[in-house]
Amino acid sequence: MDRCEQHVQAIPLQRLNTREEHQRRQHLRHVFEKYDADSDGYLNIVEMKHLIHEKKCADMPKDLALHLLKLSDTNNDGRLDFEEFYKLSLEHPYFLCEMYIKYCKAVVPKRNDAEEGDVLDGEYEQSMKLWPPPLMMIIFSIMEIIFFVIDIVKTQDQNGTSTSGPMATLFIYNPHLRHEVWRFLTYMFVHIGFMHLIMNLLVQIFLGVALELVHCWWRVALVYLAGVVAGSMGTSLFTPRVFLAGASGGVYALITAHIATIIMNWKQMEYAIVQLFVFLVFCVTDLGVSIYNSINDPFDKVGYIAHASGALAGFLVGIGVLRNLKVESWERKLWWCAVSIYFVIMIAGIMYHFLDPSHFY
Numbered sequence: 001m002d003r004c005e006q007h008v009q010a011i012p013l014q015r016l017n018t019r020e021e022h023q024r025r026q027h028l029r030h031v032f033e034k035y036d037a038d039s040d041g042y043l044n045i046v047e048m049k050h051l052i053h054e055k056k057c058a059d060m061p062k063d064l065a066l067h068l069l070k071l072s073d074t075n076n077d078g079r080l081d082f083e084e085f086y087k088l089s090l091e092h093p094y095f096l097c098e099m100y101i102k103y104c105k106a107v108v109p110k111r112n113d114a115e116e117g118d119v120l121d122g123e124y125e126q127s128m129k130l131w132p133p134p135l136m137m138i139i140f141s142i143m144e145i146i147f148f149v150i151d152i153v154k155t156q157d158q159n160g161t162s163t164s165g166p167m168a169t170l171f172i173y174n175p176h177l178r179h180e181v182w183r184f185l186t187y188m189f190v191h192i193g194f195m196h197l198i199m200n201l202l203v204q205i206f207l208g209v210a211l212e213l214v215h216c217w218w219r220v221a222l223v224y225l226a227g228v229v230a231g232s233m234g235t236s237l238f239t240p241r242v243f244l245a246g247a248s249g250g251v252y253a254l255i256t257a258h259i260a261t262i263i264m265n266w267k268q269m270e271y272a273i274v275q276l277f278v279f280l281v282f283c284v285t286d287l288g289v290s291i292y293n294s295i296n297d298p299f300d301k302v303g304y305i306a307h308a309s310g311a312l313a314g315f316l317v318g319i320g321v322l323r324n325l326k327v328e329s330w331e332r333k334l335w336w337c338a339v340s341i342y343f344v345i346m347i348a349g350i351m352y353h354f355l356d357p358s359h360f361y
Contacts, residue, residue, distance in 0.1 A: 204251050253311065259276065
């Protein structure tokens with residue numbers, strides 16, 4: 001290979017800039033120069049923090065700027081030139097995404113400067129954590145999709161409405177098989193029909209992920225599973241001959257858990273009154289429709305008792321396990337009341353199954 005060929009191969013091949021890419025580079029160049037406070041052609045850690053603070057929201061994790069800097073600093077000089085900054089924007093589009101800004105402001109409680117010194121359990125917790133990532137509701141959703149697909153394949157039912165598939169047969173809540181106690185929980189993985197599955201997935205992903213960003217995955221998982229178990233328990237007690245499928249108990253638990261966290265973090269949340277109004281309107285409307293359908297449609301097979309039981313559990317457990325950014329004295333009393341009521345109801349329901357078995361047959 002001669003020197004000319006070596007020189008040609010040393011030149012990196014660049015794809016031609018499209019008009020959109022050119023416009024994007026111009027926009028990012030403007031952003032880069034705006035936050036390059038000392039005009040040295042680089043963004044250091046302080047300038048990165050200013051960029052994140054102003055382009056995002058104040059509740060971003062404190063180490064995010066350092067993490068992004070280390071991730072994108074290809075020559076390890078502790079700062080980003082424009083090309084490194086541009087590459088960062090391509091690999092992490094959320095970095096400058098306006099939709100993410102709006103989402104962040106909607107779900108993260110607003111932190112006031114006067115409250116920076118507040119502590120919770122001896123240490124102030126950051127309002128939002130990107131690590132561990134909010135994956136619990138996504139994992140539950142993937143499992144529900146897998147169960148649904150398996151039943152469709154095995155039963156050859158293209159509508160997905162059959163309850164004779166292997167997953168439905170083994171995991172659905174069957175009132176005649178109460179002794180198989182796992183069914184009180186595993187019915188959440190079984191869905192009857194595409195619409196049933198899609199509606200539950202949409203609600204639990206959007207609401208569940210929003211809660212996970214602030215409260216951590218295990219807290220949200222407790223709320224969700226508490227709603228699922230409460231849904232089957234309530235159905236078993238009040239409509240003891242009804243079969244049950246779907247994650248609606250957990251979904252309604254997430255909805256009312258949002259109401260719980262709004263109440264507990266009222267002063268720290270932005271647009272709290274708007275969020276509370278939206279969730280209350282939804283719950284009241286759904287309750288009214290449920291009562292109307294149960295009275296006027298004798299063939300209606302929707303498990304409204306599971307919805308109501310899951311909603312109650314979500315509210316009580318949400319108060320108990322979701323984070324409270326600033327604890328007031330009355331909130332401590334409310335916490336004890338909510339936790340006590342939930343456990344009393346669940347223990348009473350379990351005992352009733354043993355004390356009066358004739359009720360269920």
